[in-house]
Amino acid sequence: MTTTETHVIGQPRKRKEDARLITGQARWTDNITLPGMLHFALVRSPMAHAKISSVDVSAALQRPGVLAAFSGADLAADLGSLPCAWPVTPDMVHPDHHPLATDEVRYVGDAVAVVVARDRYAVADAIEAVEVDYEPLPAVVNMEEALKDEVLVHSQAGTNKCFVWPFDGGDYDAVKATADIVFKRRYVQQRLIPTAMEPRAVVVEPLAAAEEFTVYSTTQIPHILRVMLALTVGIPEQKLRVIAPDVGGGFGSKLNVYAEEVIALVLAKRLGRPVKWTESRSEGYQATIHGRDQIQDIEIAATKDGKLLGLSVDLKADMGAYLQLVTPGVPVLGAFMYNAIYKMDAYRFRCTGVFTTKTPTDAYRGAGRPEATYAIERAMSDLAHEIGKDPMQLRRENWITHEEFPFTTIAGLTYDSGDYEAATARSMELFGYDDLRREQAERRDRNDPVQLGIGISTFTEMCGLAPSRVLGSLSYGAGGWEAASIRMLPTGKVEVVTGTAPHGQGHVTSWSQIAADALGVPFEDVEVMHSDTRVAPMGMDTYGSRSLVVGGVAVHLAAQKVIEKAKKVAAHLLEAAESDIEFAAGTFSVKGSPDAKKTIQEISLATFAAHNFPDGVEPSLNSDAVLDPENFSFPHGTHLCAALVDTETGHTKIRSYVAVDDVGNVINPMIVEGQVHGGLAQGIAQALYEEAVYDDDGNLVTGTLVDYLVPAASDLPEFTTDRTVTPATSNPLGVKGVGEAGTIASTPAVVNAVVDALRPFGIDDIRMPCTPERVWRAIQDRSSGGDRSAEGTVAYGGTQTATTAGRDTEAGGGAQ
Amino acid sequence: MTTIEMTVDGVRYQDEVEPRLLLVHYLRDRLGLGGTPIGCDTSNCGACTVQVDGVSAKSCTMLTVQADGSEIITIQGLAKDGRLHAVQQAFHDEHALQCGYCTPGMIMAAVDLLRENPDPSDQEIRDGLEGNLCRCTGYQNIVRAVHSAATTEARS
Ligand code: FES
Ligand code: FES
Numbered sequence: 005m006t007t008t009e010t011h012v013i014g015q016p017r018k019r020k021e022d023a024r025l026i027t028g029q030a031r032w033t034d035n036i037t038l039p040g041m042l043h044f045a046l047v048r049s050p051m052a053h054a055k056i057s058s059v060d061v062s063a064a065l066q067r068p069g070v071l072a073a074f075s076g077a078d079l080a081a082d083l084g085s086l087p088c089a090w091p092v093t094p095d096m097v098h099p100d101h102h103p104l105a106t107d108e109v110r111y112v113g114d115a116v117a118v119v120v121a122r123d124r125y126a127v128a129d130a131i132e133a134v135e136v137d138y139e140p141l142p143a144v145v146n147m148e149e150a151l152k153d154e155v156l157v158h159s160q161a162g163t164n165k166c167f168v169w170p171f172d173g174g175d176y177d178a179v180k181a182t183a184d185i186v187f188k189r190r191y192v193q194q195r196l197i198p199t200a201m202e203p204r205a206v207v208v209e210p211l212a213a214a215e216e217f218t219v220y221s222t223t224q225i226p227h228i229l230r231v232m233l234a235l236t237v238g239i240p241e242q243k244l245r246v247i248a249p250d251v252g253g254g255f256g257s258k259l260n261v262y263a264e265e266v267i268a269l270v271l272a273k274r275l276g277r278p279v280k281w282t283e284s285r286s287e288g289y290q291a292t293i294h295g296r297d298q299i300q301d302i303e304i305a306a307t308k309d310g311k312l313l314g315l316s317v318d319l320k321a322d323m324g325a326y327l328q329l330v331t332p333g334v335p336v337l338g339a340f341m342y343n344a345i346y347k348m349d350a351y352r353f354r355c356t357g358v359f360t361t362k363t364p365t366d367a368y369r370g371a372g373r374p375e376a377t378y379a380i381e382r383a384m385s386d387l388a389h390e391i392g393k394d395p396m397q398l399r400r401e402n403w404i405t406h407e408e409f410p411f412t413t414i415a416g417l418t419y420d421s422g423d424y425e426a427a428t429a430r431s432m433e434l435f436g437y438d439d440l441r442r443e444q445a446e447r448r449d450r451n452d453p454v455q456l457g458i459g460i461s462t463f464t465e466m467c468g469l470a471p472s473r474v475l476g477s478l479s480y481g482a483g484g485w486e487a488a489s490i491r492m493l494p495t496g497k498v499e500v501v502t503g504t505a506p507h508g509q510g511h512v513t514s515w516s517q518i519a520a521d522a523l524g525v526p527f528e529d530v531e532v533m534h535s536d537t538r539v540a541p542m543g544m545d546t547y548g549s550r551s552l553v554v555g556g557v558a559v560h561l562a563a564q565k566v567i568e569k570a571k572k573v574a575a576h577l578l579e580a581a582e583s584d585i586e587f588a589a590g591t592f593s594v595k596g597s598p599d600a601k602k603t604i605q606e607i608s609l610a611t612f613a614a615h616n617f618p619d620g621v622e623p624s625l626n627s628d629a630v631l632d633p634e635n636f637s638f639p640h641g642t643h644l645c646a647a648l649v650d651t652e653t654g655h656t657k658i659r660s661y662v663a664v665d666d667v668g669n670v671i672n673p674m675i676v677e678g679q680v681h682g683g684l685a686q687g688i689a690q691a692l693y694e695e696a697v698y699d700d701d702g703n704l705v706t707g708t709l710v711d712y713l714v715p716a717a718s719d720l721p722e723f724t725t726d727r728t729v730t731p732a733t734s735n736p737l738g739v740k741g742v743g744e745a746g747t748i749a750s751t752p753a754v755v756n757a758v759v760d761a762l763r764p765f766g767i768d769d770i771r772m773p774c775t776p777e778r779v780w781r782a783i784q785d786r787s788s789g790g791d792r793s794a795e796g797t798v799a800y801g802g803t804q805t806a807t808t809a810g811r812d813t814e815a816g817g818g819a820q
Numbered sequence: 821m822t823t824i825e826m827t828v829d830g831v832r833y834q835d836e837v838e839p840r841l842l843l844v845h846y847l848r849d850r851l852g853l854g855g856t857p858i859g860c861d862t863s864n865c866g867a868c869t870v871q872v873d874g875v876s877a878k879s880c881t882m883l884t885v886q887a888d889g890s891e892i893i894t895i896q897g898l899a900k901d902g903r904l905h906a907v908q909q910a911f912h913d914e915h916a917l918q919c920g921y922c923t924p925g926m927i928m929a930a931v932d933l934l935r936e937n938p939d940p941s942d943q944e945i946r947d948g949l950e951g952n953l954c955r956c957t958g959y960q961n962i963v964r965a966v967h968s969a970a971t972t973e974a975r976s
Contacts (some may be wrong), residue, residue, distance in 0.1 A: 018912060024909045025920030026927065028855020028895035035854030123849070125838070134847040201859045201867060201921040201955045214873075252857070252921025253955050285860040508919030508956050674915045681958030682918060709864035709953070717959035 012517040012527050013737075016674035019513045020532075021506075030250040033205040035083045038278040041207070042071060044271060045127040045281070045695040046264070047117040047134045048290065049140045051111035051146070052361040052702020053157070054117060054138035055060045056107060063133040063655075064119050069126035072275060073119040073134065076104030078141075082270045084236045086131055086326070087261055089228075090333035090479035096167040096357070099158040101326040103263035109138070110157055110325035111362050112703055120279065120673075121504065125352065135481070143702030147299060147320045147358040154512055157325055157359040166323050166357035167332060171339050173414040174350030176305070179314035183305035187387050191379045194772050195297035195322070195696040196689075197289055197706070198368045200507075200715050202252020205282040205291055206265050208272035213238045217272060218244045219264055223785070225545035226505055228482065230537050232329075237269050251507035255686070256367035256505070258294050258548045260329045264291075287706045292697055295368020297322035298335060300379045301725045305350075310391050312402045314350035315414075317342050317379070322659040323357050324364035327357035331366045332357050333480060338372025345464045345640060345779025346426055351414040361702045367547060370744045373465045374751060379751035381461045385760070386768055396437070399462050410733070417466060419638045422735040423463060425729045431642035431664040434724055440646050448764055457647045457761025460467075461753035464640035467741040468553030468734075472632050485632040486541035486550070488558035490566050492625040494612035496605025498523060498530045500562075503543020504555035505535045509743060510675040511551060515559050517671050518778065522563030523604055525588020542630065549741035552671065557735045558631040565627035570607045576618040577602055577610060578677035591794070637732045637740040641665035643749040651765070654780030656692060656758055658721040662781040665725070676742050680725050683746020689715050690747075691754035692773050713773075824953050828853065829897025830859035837884045842878035844868045845892060855896040855924055859953070866952030869925035870894045871964055876932035878925075878951070886918040895924035898931070907931050907965070908971040918956035930966045 024030050047059075061073035076083075086101040088705050117134045121127035142156040150164040157164055168185075180186060207220040217239065226246040233239025234241035253256060264281045264508040271279045283291060297380045301318040321335035339353045380443050384402075388395035404411045406423040413419060432438075439456070444456045469475075470484035500519050504511055516530040533539050544554075567587050572593035575582040584595045593601035602610075607625070611614065614623035663680055670676050693713040697705040705711040711718075751772070758774045760765065767782050821836040824900070826852060837846060847853045858880060859867030868880040875882045890951040907930045910916070917923040926949065933940065933948040940948060945966045946959065954962065 017916075019915065021920070022912045022917060025917055025923050026895075026904070026911050028853075028924050030920055032854065032857060032921070034858070035848070037849075037852070124845070125841075162897050199955055201865065201919065201953065202857065203859065251919065255955070259905050285862065287867070316965070413891060510918070522873040608941075678957060678961060681960045682956045683958075685958035686955070708862045709860045710862045714955065716950045716953060717963065718943075718950045719958055722942065722963075723958065723960055760943060 005252045008645040012520045013671050014515070017513055017517055017672055018528060019510050020508060020516060020627050020705040021512050028455050032202060032250050032252060033207060033220050034219050035284045036207045036249065036688045038153065041278040042120050042122065043124045043127045043280050043281055044118050044120045044267070044760040046115040047119070047131050047136060048287070049105070049114045049116055049138070051109060051138055051140055051271060052112050052143035053141040054109050056105060056109060057176055058093065058139040060135040061117055061119070063135065064130045067126070067130040067133055069119050069122035071116065072132045075117045076102060076106040079104055079270060080106050082237070083266055085287065086263060086266065086328070087232050087236055088327035088329060088331060090330045091479055092169050092332045092336050093167045096332060097161045097163065097165070098327060099161055102551070103266045112794070113363060114325065118271070120271060120275065142756055143361040143700070145360055145362055145702050147360060149321050150358050150360050157361055164359040166327070166359055169336050169355045169666060171321070171353040173416060175316045176316050176350040176352035179350040183616055184308035185314050186308045187304045187306065187390060189302045189383055189386055191382055192771055193296040193298040193300065193375045193378065196368055196694050197696050197712055198255045198257035198292070198294045199293055199712070200253030200257050203283045203285055204258065204264070204467040205261065205280070206268045207278060207280045208268040210272045210276055212679050213471045214273050214276045216253045217269060218247060219265065220247050220249055222251050223248045224251065224505055224507055224547055226535050227503060228536055228547050229265065233265065233269055242286055246407065246537045247292045247519060248505050249793060254507045256340070256371055257297065259367050260293060274751060277516040277583060281763045284710045286617055289707050290363055290704055293328055293366035294324065294363050295365060296375060297365050298375050300375065302383050303377050304383055304387060305388055306387065308391065310387065310398045310401060312346055312348040312394055315343055315773045316352040317354070319353070319355040321355055321357050322362065322365055325364045326364050328364045328366040328592065331364055334365065334367055334372045335371065335770065337621040338376040340417055340466060341376035343381050343406055343413055343415050344377065345462060347404055349416050358747065362698055363704070369747045374687065375746045377461070377463045377465070377748045378752045381463060385460060385756045389763060389768065393741055399460070403462065412535040418635060419464070420635060421730045422464065422638060422640050423728060423730045424640060427640060427664045427666050428462060428642040430726055430728055431644050431662050434489055434664065434726060434779065435644040435660065435662040437644065451667060453650065453652050455649050455651055455761040455764070457649060457757040457759065459645040459647065459753040459757025459760060461643040461749045461756065463643070463749040464638050465748050466636040466638060467549030467744065467746060468633055468637035469548035469758065470636060471634060481630065482544065482707040484544065484554065485543050485630050486552070486554035488555065488562045488629065489628045490562045491627065492566060492611070494529045494609055496525070496529065496608050498525055500559055501540045502532060502534045502555050502559060502726060503545070504551040505543065505545045506679055507546065509546065509551060510672065511637055514552065514671045514675060516702055518556055518559045522560050523566060525604060528635065549743040550738050553741045554631055554633050556671065557737050557741065558629045560737055561629035561631055562627045565629060566625050569625045569627065570604060572618055572621050573607050574602050577616065597729050600804070621778060628673065629707060635734040635735065637734060638670065639665065639667045639740040639742065639745050641745060641749055643753040645753040645757040647754065647761055649758055649761040650778060651783055652778035654778070654783065656774055656779060658688070658754065661721055662724045663743050663746065664728060665742070666728045666730050667742040667745060669729060669738035670727065671739065677725055679742045680746045681723055683744060684750045685715060685720055687747040687750030688720060688754055690772055694754065695717065695773050790811065792796050822885050824885055825881065826887055826890050826892055829893045829894055837926045839883065839885050841880040841884045843887050846884040847879060853896055857921055857924060859921065864953065865922070867922055867925040868906045869928040869952065871928060872931065876929050883965055895927060898927070898950055904929065907934070907969040908960055908967035908970050910965040910972065914965035914968055916957060916961040922952060922954040924952060926962060930969065933966065934970055934973060940966065
């Protein structure tokens with residue numbers, strides 16, 4: 005490897021992260037053991053809704069190895085209320101959210117007391133001894149029921165309506181009055197459980213007579229967590245250091261400020277000893293945020309040949325029992341994506357946030373955008389069927405053509421670039437669209453018990469969160485910038501400090517590629533540091549496919565500043581004018597005299613020595629950049645799914661899945677492909693397998709990994725992936741972000757395929773997940789399909805889904 | 821308390837343990853072998869997979885006393901003389917991990933799969949790894965990695 009390597013970007017470099025992960029040397033939060041460390045565990049409510057009449061911890065205190073035990077009331081003054089950073093409307097109902105409930109519990113899993121003991125077995129025994137008396141109150145698990153305000157989740161609020169958030173682009177009613185067709189559909193987003201493979205954990209170490217604290221947490225947001233813990237607990241921010249060690253996946257579930265993090269800090273302060281908490285998976289299923297859970301009433305106004313005129317969305321979004329960090333913002337973020345890649349004259353969006361007695365929802369991979377994409381991509385296929393058009397043709401006639409960029413959508417976003425035609429053409433070619441349509445016709449003609457369906461999703465998304473001013477206009481509590489620093493070491497090696505907080509995305513590798521390219525140094529010479537507020541003091545962390553587009557670009561910008569500084573030094577050493585210095589491939593040379601040159605490593609050493617240095621120039625090449633993006637980025641793509649549906653058993657098998665994504669320029673194609681694969685798996689899981697089911701009493705029926713069907717390898721197909729490249733114009737690397745694309749795109753592609761297979765049966769909707777039972781029921785029903793085909797997701801309000809979870813195992817398609 | 825004796829990653833241990841102590845907790849909390857993580861409490865995820873006497877086992881479903889007298893290999897003892905096992909190398913080469921939390925168990929399960937079936941088909945790999953969940957990769961590169969390790973092992 006030489007210093008002249010210039011094209012590290014775009015290469016499938018193997019990951020620097022892997023070495024410790026494949027040898028068992030990762031440092032997970034639960035691996036951290038400190039001298040004198042205590043373990044705590046929480047007593048959680050077994051009831052969805054109840055008054056707490058008494059909490060008695062005295063028996064627990066008598067158990068061996070127990071050092072302390074507290075009720076919510078004991079700690080109320082110290083614990084404060086958990087933050088929600090996204091008050092979407094000025095009059096949003098924002099109830100107190102005590103880390104330990106004091107008067108009422110509002111979902112199964114709401115914590116009521118804490119016990120601290122010597123080790124995890126002692127504490128697990130001791131929580132059994134805490135006596136809590138509850139006076140049961142009625143549960144309300146269904147949003148439409150909750151909106152009647154007969155059972156109040158927060159009685160002092162007087163309503164279960166958290167907020168109504170409206171948006172209007174153009175005059176929908178006027179447009180609707182001119183339409184030939186007004187097409188209505190209701191789609192339901194079942195509740196999902198993110199299930200990062202690493203359960204949550206937190207360790208807090210008090211230092212210096214408990215005035216300073218180091219918090220180790222399984223978090224995606226060490227920086228935001230530090231600010232929020234300081235505000236919540238009242239410990240001065242400069243006394244708090246937050247470290248996210250190796251973090252085993254997040255998908256939004258670790259983008260939060262959790263009760264246990266606050267409790268850990270307060271206990272460490274009170275007891276003056278390190279404390280640790282680790283959730284069990286089943287505990288996490290109750291106590292870690294859930295995702296989705298929305299009801300989407302869609303109306304499209306169109307001409308009779310399918311030209312879209314307007315779109316109206318009436319959305320109900322289940323908040324759960326409390327507002328977590330960005331709970332209300334999730335559906336609001338989705339508002340900008342319902343119009344997707346399509347042109348129209350008017351758009352009306354109304355979102356109602358609703359409290360129910362269930363685990364709070366919050367951002368789950370895609371956060372608002374998968375929901376929006378699902379609804380519009382389902383609606384486009386359903387509308388095409390209604391007017392007798394090929395669903396791809398209908399899309400083509402309505403989408404923004406590549407000549408029309410930049411294009412300002414009816415939702416007010418300006419899409420900088422894209423080429424839907426190119427991605428679609430590539431996708432159809434890989435898929436064999438026409439042949440599959442022919443096969444579908446043949447199967448229909450011969451009444452084959454196994455029908456073939458073709459599902460389309462021509463999605464886009466907004467990522468690269470986010471221009472701070474836009475976040476401000478949406479009432480979000482923070483900015484969307486990202487920070488990077490580059491330190492040039494005397495030996496010519498490079499340290500990159502990033503404000504992003506990777507937990508599987510491979511930033512160490514990709515940022516090394518960016519820095520190596522920009523500085524002309526070997527990839528191996530770059531070290532990337534992150535996720536510790538002492539090491540990386542500024543950051544906005546990792547979520548919303550923002551890390552590359554904001555944080556990665558910030559690394560590039562910091563490198564440019566290093567080069568500017570180094571140029572001055574090179575000019576001085578080479579005795580040339582700064583304007584005559586050229587930089588390429590790690591070497592500064594003088595225009596016209598190619599032999600007069602210095603490598604960037606030589607300049608680094610000369611700067612360290614500073615013996616022979618230009619006047620008035622600081623002896624340092626180190627540079628910082630903080631990037632506030634000018635726009636979002638808009639990845640897009642065309643995903644096609646061919647599904648075989650066995651009409652006798654209801655079982656669905658994905659025969660082929662083609663994903664052609666346009667994520668702009670690519671830093672590391674291997675990592676990008678991996679992100680797409682993982683995203684597809686999660687989106688397909690929503691379509692076919694996963695659903696958090698509550699019974700009428702508010703019990704989480706799918707409360708363990710036995711009942712909640714996270715797909716295994718045998719449940720998923722082999723994916724065919726490819727890319728088209730339309731660089732983003734809003735950042736110098738031309739990148740767009742890829743973390744959520746697969747999840748956003750795939751759910752509607754799969755369900756469209758299932759529904760397409762069943763069109764001959766008069767079916768035009770199957771509720772997710774499309775389990776064999778649901779599909780079978782829909783076929784038996786024939787007449788109705790639609791709403792009644794899959795009665796019973798909880799968002800929609802039935803009680804029958806308690807039986808669906810285990811069913812598809814018997815039918816051979818389940819996740820074990 | 822029961823006295824147990826076992827060899828873990830080549831080191832012999834003798835300890836007094838509570839009969840209810842799970843093997844995975846013994847490895848993690850007593851021996852400090854944090855390379856074997858815990859992903860669930862229902863034996864579904866496979867994150868905790870180790871080899872017990874040459875066969876893969878979920879260490880969260882075993883009591884420490886049940887492993888008395890056994891020879892255990894964890895992810896931390898799989899590389900030999902500083903050389904990665906073929907499956908470890910293949911996971912790196914094929915980008916078969918992202919967050920890496922499932923990886924120790926996935927690698928241990930894959931080693932066992934190849935021991936039983938040195939030349940598996942795609943479907944056999946997918947079926948063979950059914951007891952190990954990964955939330956990050958969508959499994960495609962894991963399947964690729966197992967194939968590639970099978971090829972390397974056949975050559976060596
Ligand atoms: S931790 Fe052992 S199977 Fe999940
Ligand atoms: S790599 Fe994250 S769970 Fe498998």
